[in-house]
Amino acid sequence: MSHKDLELFAQIVIPELGKTLYMVSLSTILSTILGFGLAILLVVTDENGLSPNKLFYQVLNTIINIVRSFPFIILIVALIPFTRLVVGTSIGSSAALVPLVICGSSFITRIIESSLKGVDESLIEAAKSFGASNSQIIFKIMIVEAFPSIVSGITFAIILLLGATAMAGAVGAGGLGTVALTYGYQVFNDTIMYGTVIILIIIVQVIQMTGNILYKKLK
Amino acid sequence: MVKIDRLSKSYGELEVLNDISLEIQQGDIYGLIGHSGAGKSTLLRCINGLESYSNGTLKVENLEVKNFQGKRIRELRKNIGMIFQDFSLMERKTAYENIALPLECWGYESNEIDNRVKELLTLVGIEEKSNVKPRHLSGGQKQRVAIARALALNPKMLLCDEATSALDPRTMKSILALLREINEKLDITIVVVTHQMPVIKQVCNKVAVIDEGKIVVKGKVEKVFLNQPDVLRRLLGEEDNNQLPNAGINIRITYSKEEIGNGFLSKLARELDLDFSIVWGKLEKYRENTLGSIVINIVQDNEKDLFNYLDKINVNWEVMKNES
Numbered sequence: 001m002s003h004k005d006l007e008l009f010a011q012i013v014i015p016e017l018g019k020t021l022y023m024v025s026l027s028t029i030l031s032t033i034l035g036f037g038l039a040i041l042l043v044v045t046d047e048n049g050l051s052p053n054k055l056f057y058q059v060l061n062t063i064i065n066i067v068r069s070f071p072f073i074i075l076i077v078a079l080i081p082f083t084r085l086v087v088g089t090s091i092g093s094s095a096a097l098v099p100l101v102i103c104g105s106s107f108i109t110r111i112i113e114s115s116l117k118g119v120d121e122s123l124i125e126a127a128k129s130f131g132a133s134n135s136q137i138i139f140k141i142m143i144v145e146a147f148p149s150i151v152s153g154i155t156f157a158i159i160l161l162l163g164a165t166a167m168a169g170a171v172g173a174g175g176l177g178t179v180a181l182t183y184g185y186q187v188f189n190d191t192i193m194y195g196t197v198i199i200l201i202i203i204v205q206v207i208q209m210t211g212n213i214l215y216k217k218l219k
Numbered sequence: 220m221v222k223i224d225r226l227s228k229s230y231g232e233l234e235v236l237n238d239i240s241l242e243i244q245q246g247d248i249y250g251l252i253g254h255s256g257a258g259k260s261t262l263l264r265c266i267n268g269l270e271s272y273s274n275g276t277l278k279v280e281n282l283e284v285k286n287f288q289g290k291r292i293r294e295l296r297k298n299i300g301m302i303f304q305d306f307s308l309m310e311r312k313t314a315y316e317n318i319a320l321p322l323e324c325w326g327y328e329s330n331e332i333d334n335r336v337k338e339l340l341t342l343v344g345i346e347e348k349s350n351v352k353p354r355h356l357s358g359g360q361k362q363r364v365a366i367a368r369a370l371a372l373n374p375k376m377l378l379c380d381e382a383t384s385a386l387d388p389r390t391m392k393s394i395l396a397l398l399r400e401i402n403e404k405l406d407i408t409i410v411v412v413t414h415q416m417p418v419i420k421q422v423c424n425k426v427a428v429i430d431e432g433k434i435v436v437k438g439k440v441e442k443v444f445l446n447q448p449d450v451l452r453r454l455l456g457e458e459d460n461n462q463l464p465n466a467g468i469n470i471r472i473t474y475s476k477e478e479i480g481n482g483f484l485s486k487l488a489r490e491l492d493l494d495f496s497i498v499w500g501k502l503e504k505y506r507e508n509t510l511g512s513i514v515i516n517i518v519q520d521n522e523k524d525l526f527n528y529l530d531k532i533n534v535n536w537e538v539m540k541n542e543s
């Protein structure tokens with residue numbers, strides 16, 4: 001690695017790494033908040049749920065399925081008018097948050113939904129039998145019991161979002177994805193490209209390890 | 220305490236409960252026994268409103284359960300504890316926290332909760348397991364935690380849904396002994412759903428045998444046993460007709476040891492000068508009472524005297540049909 005390359009690396013990769021971390025962390029937080037709410041709605045209105053509502057469940061379920069069937073790169077493009085409306089622009093890290101959160105929350109909704117549905121039904125029956133209210137059943141029992149599996153699902157989602165931010169780089173989001181594409185695909189600077197890849201690998205490892213440790217601790 | 224009158228329930232075409240009437244009194248340990256799928260668990264869940272019923276009435280302390288909704292059904296359930304076959308504990312919480320859960324849900328003060336939980340841990344005999352999570356507890360200990368949780372809110376009644384079915388025979392006995400103790404010490408009425416005859420024998424004072432959604436026979440346990448309807452015999456696993464001799468006649472005699480005394484068979488032989496052979500027999504303990512069931516075989520021509528004698532000493536008897 002030449003001195004020039006190193007300088008370039010420090011000048012370009014480090015700030016872009018910051019953008020990537022910004023996009024991933026903010027989109028994870030927003031997606032998790034949204035995902036929790038939607039998952040609870042799905043679980044509660046499910047036909048075997050605490051307060052079944054077939055129409056509501058089916059509408060919400062269908063919307064999530066539609067979002068989930070978009071390849072992410074297409075979703076970004078398709079959402080451009082909406083992104084402009086919300087953020088004012090369709091270029092840059094903040095603009096990328098819109099498709100990231102929409103994609104991420106639909107994914108996290110499914111993850112939390114399946115974790116909550118994994119809670120033993122007879123435990124819910126037991127809670128009803130001592131007179132717990134529906135909200136107590138959701139917050140004091142279902143979420144608490146499902147928490148380790150929710151955490152491990154969110155770990156999975158963070159890695160997915162990291163991949164998605166790289167893809168968003170192709171359409172002007174900035175971040176490590178943009179760096180790798182520009183220097184690897186357009187300038188053919190291998191040092192920068194592989195350096196970026198190595199940084200991405202390290203980030204994924206750290207996320208996964210943290211997730212695994214948390215899961216073990218919580219269980 | 221609980222009065223069920225002509226209760227029916229069906230899922231579409233399928234009738235799960237059909238014309239059920241029974242009365243559970245304060246202090247009873249009432250057993251509901253039947254094969255799996257007979258509808259007994261559904262009936263149990265009607266009592267605390269976990270299941271609804273289509274026809275008939277079910278009153279708990281003179282209040283119709285069907286009319287309860289929302290907050291009121293929760294208030295009702297507060298007075299009725301329930302335990303399950305698979306214990307239904309929160310895996311991520313300790314024994315202590317599991318027992319505290321109902322109290323937390325009902326907004327008790329934390330020092331009140333602490334006192335009550337400690338009291339309950341002592342009652343069910345697992346003080347030293349207070350901070351242990353269910354996955355490190357044995358089946359019997361888990362059920363003890365579940366019992367403590369069910370009693371946390373001082374219920375008047377405890378519903379047990381196959382509570383001992385997942386336990387080995389020894390643990391089952393100790394859990395049953397605990398239930399009996401709770402019934403006597405705390406005057407809590409208990410309803411037990413089971414397919415295991417030993418459960419009925421060890422703890423229940425009354426029983427209803429349920430088959431295909433109907434009550435086939437109900438009443439005091441000894442009485443039901445002495446009358447031995449076919450369903451009960453099937454449950455006892457005593458469909459043994461094919462082992463009986465084909466010659467002569469087989470007579471089944473059921474008796475309570477307390478009422479009849481020990482030597483009634485030798486007395487019978489002496490007084491009637493009768494030869495017979497005992498072809499089957501069993502003595503069983505029902506709570507404190509011992510009940511016997513034997514089958515004797517005699518030659519056909521001196522049956523009249525025997526029948527008269529049996530009627531005179533007032534035992535339950537029936538001539539068994541030869542199946543061959």
